[in-house]
Amino acid sequence: MELTLAGTESTGTAMSVFLLVIGVIVGVGYIFHNVVVKGKRCNSKTKLHGKTVIVTGSNTGIGIETAIDLAKRGARVILACRSQHRAEAALAEVKRLGKSNEVVFMQLDLGSLKSVRSFAETFLKTEPRLDLLINNAGIYVQGRTADGLGMMFGVNHIGPFLLTNLLLERLKECGPSRVVNVASVAHNTGTIDFDSLNTHKALGLGDSFVASMKIYSDSKLCNVLFTHELAKRLQGTQVTCYCLHPGNIKSELGRHTSSFLKTIMKPITAFFFKNPFQGAQTTLHCALQEGIEHLSGRYFSNCTVRKVYAKARDDAVAKKLWEVSERLSGLS
Ligand SMILES: NC(=O)c1ccc[n+]([C@@H]2O[C@H](COP(=O)([O-])OP(=O)(O)OC[C@H]3O[C@@H](n4cnc5c(N)ncnc54)[C@H](OP(=O)(O)O)[C@@H]3O)[C@@H](O)[C@H]2O)c1
Ligand SMILES: *[C@@H]1O[C@H](CO)[C@@H](O)[C@H](O)[C@H]1NC(C)=O
DSSP states (O other), X not given: OHHHHHHHHHHHHHHXXXXXXXXXXXXXXXXXXXXXXXXXXXXXXXXXXXXXXXXXXXXXXXXXXXXXXXXXXXXXXXXXXXXHHXXXXXXXXXXXXXXXXXXXXXEOOTTOHHHHHHHHHHHHHHOSOOXXXXXXXXXXXXXXXXXSSBHHXXXXXXXXXXXXHHHHHHHXXXXXXEEEEEOOGGGGGOOOOTTTTTTOGGGOOTTOHHHHHHHHHHHHHHHHHHHHHHHHHTTTSSEEEEEEEOOSBOSSGGGGXXXXXXXXXXXXXXXXXXXXXXXTXXXXXXXXXXXXXXXXXXXXXXXXXXXXXXXXXXXXXXXXXXXXXXXXXXXX
């Protein structure tokens, strides 16, 4: 009798310890996920009635969440997407969730300079205002654009560079207005080598994961330097610009990677990555937050301005990159 009791007691204690351990793990996991991973929310109350915004790559991921939020605030939202088919589904979704009919699709392929020019032409002809340009679209895959540029360099940098320049006059006329460039923390490992900027042949890493990551990082460093130089050129106007890291987000960005990598990444993204809604918060902060105009040209993450390495705010490199980009995009 006594023996059984003692047995039950120790099983009971073991059970309590077990439950306590599980509780602590779940608790820490919950706090980790909701405080650290989730990050800050954009808490700007800014309304956008009568304002027009462009969000590139807004048929999925961070872009569609950004578009929904801006539509809710009353903006006229232009979904600038490359695929009509994919954009049509998004159009219905943004209208429904944004509770707005002021949402339109305009075709834009950032991998084609011709498409960028024709988008800008159509936009400027049909839309009287532009208050916010959100350069969100991005890609992670090797290859060539229609113009023969490196795919990531072309789509992530040259396309948005040309688009922004073609729309700059309209932004100035509508000031105060803003340009927001979705860069990445990956820019930290990027470098600007003007000899291989567009070819990346010098790397000799082929199509490997390391090579792709490097080219992606370089293109994101271009985003940060572009923002730095743009802010300088916009001094004295009512237009400000910002770039940012959205966090690590569960999106379609890795869609072209190997199925092996996708399998490895699944549990990591499930636990450590933000969802696209959370991923849109820093973009929204840069687009909407009152009183950040003096931070034009700077880099944000988790809705907070951050310092970047010297290479990401190098005046000479930023200026040269601008000039090279003008040439490659056919602006000069
Ligand atoms: N996910 C992350 O962890 C993370 C981290 C740091 C930075 N970012 C940046 O965040 C931005 C948004 O990415 P995401 O994570 O939301 O990825 P995503 O789900 O893959 O969305 C990317 C968007 O860009 C569009 N796009 C791709 N190539 C284009 C082209 N040639 N012309 C026009 N649009 C094009 C895509 O259109 P289709 O659907 O038609 O391909 C899609 O709408 C990117 O700039 C990315 O570099 C993401
Ligand atoms: C984001 O900011 C919040 C609030 O300041 C903080 O609790 C969280 O740890 C930060 N997350 C990241 C990823 O920096």
